[in-house]
Amino acid sequence: MKKHIYLIAALLGLGVGISQAQVQKGSVLIKNATVLTVTKGNLESSDVLVQNGIITQIGKNLAAPAGVNTIDASGKYLMPGIIDAHSHVGLDVVNEASAPITSEIRMKDVVNPTEIGIYRALAGGVTVSHAMHGSANVVGGQNATLKHRWGSMDPADIIMQDAPRTIKFALGENPTRVHGRGNGIQPRSRMGVEAVIRNGFNEAIQYKKAWETYQFAKNQKGNTTPPPAYNERLQTLVDILDGKIIIHCHSYRADEIYMLINVIKDFNIKKVVFQHTNEGFKVAPEIAEYTMGASVFADWWAYKMEVYYSTAFNAAILQKNGALTSINSDSAELIRHLYHEAAKTQRYGGLTDEEALAMITINPAKQLGIEDKVGSIEVGKQADLVIFEGHPLSSYAVPQMTFVDGVKYFDIKKDNNDQRQWVAATEMVEPIFLRANEEAHRCMQDVDAYFEAFQGAFLKEKH
Amino acid sequence: MNRMYKTFCALLLALLPVVAMAQIDGEFVKPRNGKFLLKNATVVTVTKGTLANTSVLLENGKISKVGTNLSSDGAEVIDCTGLFIYPGIIDGGTRLGLVEVSSVPETVDYADVGNVTPNMQALTTVNPNSEAIGVTRVSGVTTVLTVPSGGLFPGTAALINLNGYTPDQMYGGFKAVAMIFPNSGRRGRFDRRSDEDIKKEGEKALKDANDIWDNAKSYLELKKSGATLAYFPEMEQLSKVISGELPLLIEVNAASDIQQAIKWVEGKNIKVIFTGVAEGWRVAEQIAKAKIPVVTGPIQDLPTRGSDRYDTPYANAGMLAKAGVKVALRTDEEENVRNLPFHAAFAAAYGLGKEEALKAVTINPAEIFGVADQYGSVEVGKRANLVVSTGDPFETRSQIIHVFIDGYRIPMSNRHIRLYQEFLERSPGLKSN
Numbered sequence: 001m002k003k004h005i006y007l008i009a010a011l012l013g014l015g016v017g018i019s020q021a022q023v024q025k026g027s028v029l030i031k032n033a034t035v036l037t038v039t040k041g042n043l044e045s046s047d048v049l050v051q052n053g054i055i056t057q058i059g060k061n062l063a064a065p066a067g068v069n070t071i072d073a074s075g076k077y078l079m080p081g082i083i084d085a086h087s088h089v090g091l092d093v094v095n096e097a098s099a100p101i102t103s104e105i106r107m108k109d110v111v112n113p114t115e116i117g118i119y120r121a122l123a124g125g126v127t128v129s130h131a132m133h134g135s136a137n138v139v140g141g142q143n144a145t146l147k148h149r150w151g152s153m154d155p156a157d158i159i160m161q162d163a164p165r166t167i168k169f170a171l172g173e174n175p176t177r178v179h180g181r182g183n184g185i186q187p188r189s190r191m192g193v194e195a196v197i198r199n200g201f202n203e204a205i206q207y208k209k210a211w212e213t214y215q216f217a218k219n220q221k222g223n224t225t226p227p228p229a230y231n232e233r234l235q236t237l238v239d240i241l242d243g244k245i246i247i248h249c250h251s252y253r254a255d256e257i258y259m260l261i262n263v264i265k266d267f268n269i270k271k272v273v274f275q276h277t278n279e280g281f282k283v284a285p286e287i288a289e290y291t292m293g294a295s296v297f298a299d300w301w302a303y304k305m306e307v308y309y310s311t312a313f314n315a316a317i318l319q320k321n322g323a324l325t326s327i328n329s330d331s332a333e334l335i336r337h338l339y340h341e342a343a344k345t346q347r348y349g350g351l352t353d354e355e356a357l358a359m360i361t362i363n364p365a366k367q368l369g370i371e372d373k374v375g376s377i378e379v380g381k382q383a384d385l386v387i388f389e390g391h392p393l394s395s396y397a398v399p400q401m402t403f404v405d406g407v408k409y410f411d412i413k414k415d416n417n418d419q420r421q422w423v424a425a426t427e428m429v430e431p432i433f434l435r436a437n438e439e440a441h442r443c444m445q446d447v448d449a450y451f452e453a454f455q456g457a458f459l460k461e462k463h
Numbered sequence: 464m465n466r467m468y469k470t471f472c473a474l475l476l477a478l479l480p481v482v483a484m485a486q487i488d489g490e491f492v493k494p495r496n497g498k499f500l501l502k503n504a505t506v507v508t509v510t511k512g513t514l515a516n517t518s519v520l521l522e523n524g525k526i527s528k529v530g531t532n533l534s535s536d537g538a539e540v541i542d543c544t545g546l547f548i549y550p551g552i553i554d555g556g557t558r559l560g561l562v563e564v565s566s567v568p569e570t571v572d573y574a575d576v577g578n579v580t581p582n583m584q585a586l587t588t589v590n591p592n593s594e595a596i597g598v599t600r601v602s603g604v605t606t607v608l609t610v611p612s613g614g615l616f617p618g619t620a621a622l623i624n625l626n627g628y629t630p631d632q633m634y635g636g637f638k639a640v641a642m643i644f645p646n647s648g649r650r651g652r653f654d655r656r657s658d659e660d661i662k663k664e665g666e667k668a669l670k671d672a673n674d675i676w677d678n679a680k681s682y683l684e685l686k687k688s689g690a691t692l693a694y695f696p697e698m699e700q701l702s703k704v705i706s707g708e709l710p711l712l713i714e715v716n717a718a719s720d721i722q723q724a725i726k727w728v729e730g731k732n733i734k735v736i737f738t739g740v741a742e743g744w745r746v747a748e749q750i751a752k753a754k755i756p757v758v759t760g761p762i763q764d765l766p767t768r769g770s771d772r773y774d775t776p777y778a779n780a781g782m783l784a785k786a787g788v789k790v791a792l793r794t795d796e797e798e799n800v801r802n803l804p805f806h807a808a809f810a811a812a813y814g815l816g817k818e819e820a821l822k823a824v825t826i827n828p829a830e831i832f833g834v835a836d837q838y839g840s841v842e843v844g845k846r847a848n849l850v851v852s853t854g855d856p857f858e859t860r861s862q863i864i865h866v867f868i869d870g871y872r873i874p875m876s877n878r879h880i881r882l883y884q885e886f887l888e889r890s891p892g893l894k895s896n
Binding site for chain 2: 032054118119125169199258281282284286288289299300301302303304305308310311312313316317320332333336337340343344347348349350369390393394395396397398417418419423428429430431432433434
């Protein structure tokens with residue numbers, strides 16, 4: 001019987017409610033910190049009490065209930081755990097590059113809770129990451145929102161079970177390169193990308209109708225109509241149309257961003273976040289009006305043609321045009337200093353501390369649909385917190401401790417040098433990875449099969 | 464009239480964010496030569512302490528005076544009250560000017576065909592009009608070493624200033640032959656060679672290097688003896704390293720390779736600079752003992768091993784310095800060289816300290832490259848490469864207000880800034896009109 005429950009749960013994609021009980025929740029009192037709440041201003045030398053993984057009190061001179069540890073954070077800064085809306089850390093596989101639409105794919109199936117990148121992200125104050133499918137397909141797989149509960153061997157423990165579903169879309173040259181130029185099928189151009197999306201949604205509408213027709217017929221007397229074949233790929237597209245899934249769309253150029261905005265208007269889709277969005281600044285008013293904003297790099301540009309005409313002022317322009325804007329990493333390296341990446345919006349556009357910090361906390365939380373749970377220091381929210389030596393927007397800032405659900409997973413003073421949880425017997429002994437940065441960007445990982453067709457040109461373009 | 468007034472106010476308002484942006488300077492579009500008096504700044508000289516309420520006079524491309532109460536004497540006076548003057552920041556290793564868009568092969572010029580191509584000149588292929596140059600220099604990085612890569616001896620690196628219309632105008636007076644030391648590291652997870660294969664390849668590469676070196680030595684000896692030699696441009700260039708005319712930049716990163724390289728250099732009596740040195744902290748004492756200066760970076764990088772502490776790349780420079788190694792920093796970048804000050808900040812925060820980090824991007828690279836008489840500090844007689852900022856240039860919240868390179872006042876503009884100016888308030892906006 002129990003097996004059946006597992007099976008049904010897995011089929012429903014809820015995979016893991018079962019093991020959620022194992023997730024550790026901590027209690028702690030952090031005292032005398034400069035508390036950067038992000039949503040409710042800054043509080044000088046204040047205390048934050050966490051009980052059972054939830055922030056229960058914020059104020060001065062709070063007393064620790066019995067059995068709750070106190071941490072003195074005098075002279076230090078406390079901010080909400082950093083949220084990365086675009087990451088591939090903690091994933092064993094990134095791309096299922098076998099078709100232009102692979103909406104049935106779930107990143108939850110390939111989560112690796114032992115990847116050292118998760119710990120390194122924690123050491124940079126990142127408590128939540130959006131583990132995304134790659135950008136090989138126009139409609140990629142469904143992403144997983146992770147909570148960095150380092151130390152667990154069970155993938156279910158680090159998946160944020162109460163986060164809504166999201167899915168990866170990708171526009172422009174990655175899908176056209178893989179499918180059009182690589183496989184000789186649509187899309188080979190940005191026209192084809194639009195066609196693939198519109199065709200997909202229209203097919204999904206027909207699929208939904210077929211089921212509705214069947215459901216109706218089923219209740220009629222003497223009905224013998226067989227049910228339509230179940231199709232997970234189309235059902236997922238139906239769920240997008242029904243507003244159950246947030247689209248996170250890889251994009252660079254203004255024209256392709258504008259195209260998708262027109263498509264979602266036609267299909268009455270509201271939940272879209274643009275990822276990368278290097279030329280988002282050119283269509284900032286449209287992004288602000290019709291979408292859930294953009295998640296961008298602080299300053300990356302020129303690594304490929306589509307981002308040659310971009311600007312480090314992108315985030316500032318988007319913000320000042322009213323678009324919800326977050327700063328992401330898409331990199332196992334950048335994820336370690338997103339506080340610094342956010343700070344670059346002060347050099348490039350003069351954003352305020354509050355605006356800059358929001359771009360790595362409450363704004364990405366909104367884009368992931370988890371703003372009621374994380375992203376700011378407020379009573380009732382999950383206690384994902386970081387203590388910094390120095391203001392987090394200073395280039396000299398050093399994260400000291402990182403908490404997820406009130407449990408301390410990183411402590412600069414106490415952690416061992418070697419933080420690996422598990423080393424596979426098949427792993428090489430102490431491999432030395434040089435220029436690992438080149439490998440850190442994994443948007444186009446797992447499309448190696450196409451290398452031969454392009455003499456390795458794939459290797460160079462990973463975003 | 465009222466309407467005009469309104470339009471005027473609207474215009475003022477529209478311009479407000481532009482004026483407020485320190486990186487934006489609509490005054491002029493091309494670098495301007497002249498005599499400039501930077502008045503009443505806090506001057507961070509690097510070598511002679513920090514001087515309050517001090518002025519700096521620039522003329523003929525040089526720093527001609529540093530002091531209080533300097534008379535303008537016909538110079539254009541730039542009030543720097545409340546501002547800070549730093550020497551131009553130097554990146555000890557980049558590909559700036561050698562590549563425009565890294566995914567477009569037609570724009571990639573830092574690597575040529577062949578394993579031994581020391582005669583390939585980075586300076587030849589520096590594109591003075593690269594967008595990345597304008598983007599980089601407004602960050603305060605005025606001077607970079609630009610380095611070819613690929614193969615064993617990929618080419619000859621050149622120091623360039625980020626101003627000028629020809630490579631020769633940009634040339635900063637230092638060249639060095641680059642060498643990629645045989646490498647036992649892996650390029651990434653896709654690199655599945657066995658340890659044994661890596662070792663064998665390394666041994667073969669080292670043997671090749673030694674053979675080539677011996678040939679170059681013979682070439683030099685024959686040349687000295689007056690023999691008539693066939694045309695061997697590779698040997699000609701390598702012989703300049705052997706004779707001591709040019710230093711050798713040895714790119715080496717894994718700890719065991721660094722040890723090998725120290726051994727390889729021993730007894731060769733050549734000028735050597737190690738670059739990269741990602742695992743330098745593991746063998747810092749040995750590098751210090753060998754008295755080999757190091758250009759290390761990127762600082763914002765991943766640890767080389769899964770078992771390493773997460774912050775080793777941040778801390779590496781500090782650990783090297785503590786062991787007594789002379790350290791300069793690099794980004795090893797092309798379009799992101801503007802981040803060098805931030806890399807330096809990370810090195811500072813994780814052990815190098817602010818003062819040493821500043822030296823590691825100013826006077827140290829100048830000394831390592833043998834051009835400290837011209838670069839690396841605010842001193843009379845040195846090249847007028849200066850940065851004027853609202854505060855510590857390593858902090859993102861500081862704005863760089865002016866940059867001078869070779870005495871030229873650099874326009875604080877580039878494509879990134881122009882796009883900001885155009886698109887901050889797009890017209891038409893959402894509604895077409």
